[in-house]
Amino acid sequence: DAGVIQSPRHEVTEMGQEVTLRCKPISGHDYLFWYRQTMMRGLELLIYFNNNVPIDDSGMPEDRFSAKMPNASFSTLKIQPSEPRDSAVYFCASSRTGNGYTFGSGTRLTVV
Amino acid sequence: RKEVEQDPGPFNVPEGATVAFNCTYSNSASQSFFWYRQDCRKEPKLLMSVYSSGNEDGRFTAQLNRASQYISLLIRDSKLSDSATYLCVVRRRDAGNMLTFGGGTRLMVKP
Numbered sequence: 633d634a635g636v637i638q639s640p641r642h643e644v645t646e647m648g649q650e651v652t653l654r655c656k657p658i659s660g661h662d663y664l665f666w667y668r669q670t671m672m673r674g675l676e677l678l679i680y681f682n683n684n685v686p687i688d689d690s691g692m693p694e695d696r697f698s699a700k701m702p703n704a705s706f707s708t709l710k711i712q713p714s715e716p717r718d719s720a721v722y723f724c725a726s727s728r729t730g731n732g733y734t735f736g737s738g739t740r741l742t743v744v
Numbered sequence: 745r746k747e748v749e750q751d752p753g754p755f756n757v758p759e760g761a762t763v764a765f766n767c768t769y770s771n772s773a774s775q776s777f778f779w780y781r782q783d784c785r786k787e788p789k790l791l792m793s794v795y796s797s798g799n800e801d802g803r804f805t806a807q808l809n810r811a812s813q814y815i816s817l818l819i820r821d822s823k824l825s826d827s828a829t830y831l832c833v834v835r836r837r838d839a840g841n842m843l844t845f846g847g848g849t850r851l852m853v854k855p
Contacts, residue, residue: 663841674847675788675831682840723787729841732778732833735787 634658638724638736645743650712653739656705657726665733666699666709667723675723681707714743747771748846750832756852761822765849767815767832776835777808779817781828782848788831791817822853 637656645651657664665680679689681701689699696715701707711718719742725733750767757763769777777794792799794806794815805818815832832846 665842675845677842677844680842687840688842727841731841732780732790732793733788733843735789738787 636724636726636734636736638722638739640739641737642740643742645714645741647715647743648713649743650710651714651718651741651743653709653711653722653724653741655707655709655724655736657707657724658734659705661726661728661734662704663727663729664701664707665725665727666707667725667735668720669723669738670720678709711741714741716743719743745770746847747844748832748834750846750849752847752849754850754852756854757822758854759822759824761853762818762820763822763851764816764818765830765832765851767817767846767849769813769815769832769834771834771836772813773837773839774813774834775837777806777815778833778835778843779804779806779815780831780833780845782831783828788845791830819851822851824853824855827851827853 639654666678669675678691679699684701699709721738721740723738725735727733748769779791780788781791782788792801794808798807803820807816829848829850831848833843
């Protein structure tokens with residue numbers, strides 16, 4: 633089992649640019665979660681999907697953020713346009729109903 | 745008030761010491777409980793689930809007090825490798841499979 637795979641591991645971009653983060657969940661997991669972690673705010677849930685359908689996106693900061701899950705094996709989180717305050721580590725996690733999460737290694741985003 | 749509250753620490757302890765962390769949760773609909781461990785610049789990883797009767801995994805003991813709505817983690821004979829942030833996590837009965845994470849307690853074990 634390869635675990636949850638995220639790409640890229642690191643991303644440095646200029647303010648105003650579009651950023652796309654990618655996630656491949658563990659096969660057979662029916663839930664996928666996107667989190668953001670900063671020193672100030674800890675782990676924040678942005679959005680989660682169940683069977684590829686977005687269930688709760690109330691944590692998405694604003695319209696600049698969007699997430700998709702076109703199939704059971706792939707999800708993206710897009711920020712357009714990016715701002716310096718978006719700098720954080722973005723984690724993707726997946727799980728099966730009733731079980732704990734498995735996190736990916738995260739994408740460390742720096743917007744300059 | 746946050747749904748899951750933890751003392752952020754840091755807890756600085758010598759090797760071999762016993763250390764305990766507490767966590768309180770505010771929603772009585774919480775039904776499942778976990779401790780996750782996060783190393784610096786790494787992803788959180790499941791350490792152990794917490795059962796109503798209390799459970800032990802080697803040097804780690806987790807306990808749940810539903811009446812007072814708190815969870816504890818006890819680490820005996822601390823090792824240098826135990827240095828990490830420990831996240832208290834709850835799942836509510838009404839929230840599907842969504843977990844709510846506490847802010848974490850940082851532990852530093854010194855030689």
